[in-house]
Amino acid sequence: AQSVTQLDSHVSVSEGTPVLLRCNYSSSYSPSLFWYVQHPNKGLQLLLKYTSAATLVKGINGFEAEFKKSETSFHLTKPSAHMSDAAEYFCVVSQKDYGGSQGNLIFGKGTKLSVKP
Amino acid sequence: DSGVTQTPKHLITATGQRVTLRCSPRSGDLSVYWYQQSLDQGLQFLIQYYNGEERAKGNILERFSAQQFPDLHSELNLSSLELGDSALYFCASSVGQDSPLHFGNGTRLTVT
Numbered sequence: 001a002q003s004v005t006q007l008d009s010h011v012s013v014s015e016g017t018p019v020l021l022r023c024n025y026s027s028s029y030s031p032s033l034f035w036y037v038q039h040p041n042k043g044l045q046l047l048l049k050y051t052s053a054a055t056l057v058k059g060i061n062g063f064e065a066e067f068k069k070s071e072t073s074f075h076l077t078k079p080s081a082h083m084s085d086a087a088e089y090f091c092v093v094s095q096k097d098y099g100g101s102q103g104n105l106i107f108g109k110g111t112k113l114s115v116k117p
Numbered sequence: 118d119s120g121v122t123q124t125p126k127h128l129i130t131a132t133g134q135r136v137t138l139r140c141s142p143r144s145g146d147l148s149v150y151w152y153q154q155s156l157d158q159g160l161q162f163l164i165q166y167y168n169g170e171e172r173a174k175g176n177i178l179e180r181f182s183a184q185q186f187p188d189l190h191s192e193l194n195l196s197s198l199e200l201g202d203s204a205l206y207f208c209a210s211s212v213g214q215d216s217p218l219h220f221g222n223g224t225r226l227t228v229t
Contacts (some may be wrong), residue, residue, distance in 0.1 A: 034217075043119060043207055047127075061130030090160065105218070107160040 002027045002093045014116045017043035019078040021111045023091030026034075026072065032094035033074045034105070035065055037089045047089075050074065061085070086115045120144065123208050125219035131229055135196040138224045142189055142210030148172070150211075150218060153181055155204040166191055170185040198228045 007022040025031060032051045036044040048059025055067045065076045074091060091108040120143035130136055141151050151163040153176075162175035177183075180198075185191045194207035195202060205225050209218040 036220075041222070043121070043209075043222045044218075045119070046217040046218070049217060105162060109159050 002031065002106050004091050004106050004108040006089075006091050006111050007108065008111050009113045010114070012114040012116065013081045015082050015083055019076070019081045019085065021076040021089050021091075021096070021113065023074045023076065024072055025074060025091070025093045026055065027093060033065075033067065033096070034060065034092040034108075035074075035076050036092060037087050037092045038090065038110075042106060044090065045074070081113075081115045083115050083117065085109045086113055088112050118123045118150075119219040119221060119224075121208060121210050121219050121221035123206075125224060126222070127225045127227075129227045129229065130198060132198055132200060134198050135194065135227065136198065136227075138193040138195070138206055140191045140193070140208030140210075140221060142208075143219050144177050144190070146212050146219070147189065148208035148211045148213070149185055149189070150209040151177075151191070151193050152207040152209065152220075153204045154207060154223070158204075160207075163193070195226070200228050202226065 003026045005024045013019055030052050032048045035047040037047050038044045047063050048057045050057045050067045058064045063078045065074050067074050088110045090110050093106045122141040124139045126135055147168045150165045152160055154160045163177040164183050165173040171184050180196050183193045205223045207220050207223045208219045211218050
């Protein structure tokens with residue numbers, strides 16, 4: 001069975017410094033992995049998606065994530081944080097072996113990113 | 118703007134009551150998904166419809182039901198409401214199976 005663990009519930013960085021949001025997954029099969037962002041009082045927005053093509057995935061707003069099978073990790077990074085990046089970020093694994101229905105997305109508990117001026 | 122519309126934005130009701138949440142998917146999207154987000158449970162998948170038919174079921178209680186209509190909009194019905202049903206309910210839509218999900222802004226349900 002798939003699962004996903006976001007290692008930090010809250011990360012605080014200063015504007016202009018790098019961002020690292022950590023995610024580990026567990027999957028019996030080759031997983032599809034996603035990062036979504038949720039701004040306050042808004043729905044979730046897809047940042048990026050990994051589906052067994054390139055291991056380094058570039059997303060929107062300067063974010064990227066690297067799939068490391070040996071470490072079962074899919075950490076999200078950004079070289080330089082902006083105030084507008086303050087939001088909650090969710091790492092997600094797709095239950096691809098369960099008929100492939102994307103409804104069976106397993107969400108992490110979320111990491112709240114704060115950006116200090 | 119994701120293109121997914123959810124109404125109402127907020128709903129306050131009493132225990133034991135029944136409510137209906139509505140979702141209009143993005144134009145062209147055939148799949149609709151319902152999720153519940155609460156502080157203690159996080160984001161939980163409830164149910165998925167594809168072109169009017171139920172496709173997958175998650176942690177959906179028997180008191181809850183959903184349907185997708187011929188015009189592809191969907192409704193989530195919550196009955197015999199309990200305090201613990203207070204949560205943010207999201208609808209999402211996608212074109213197909215491996216396509217990204219596009220989320221609405223949610224309906225915040227408060228049960229008093």
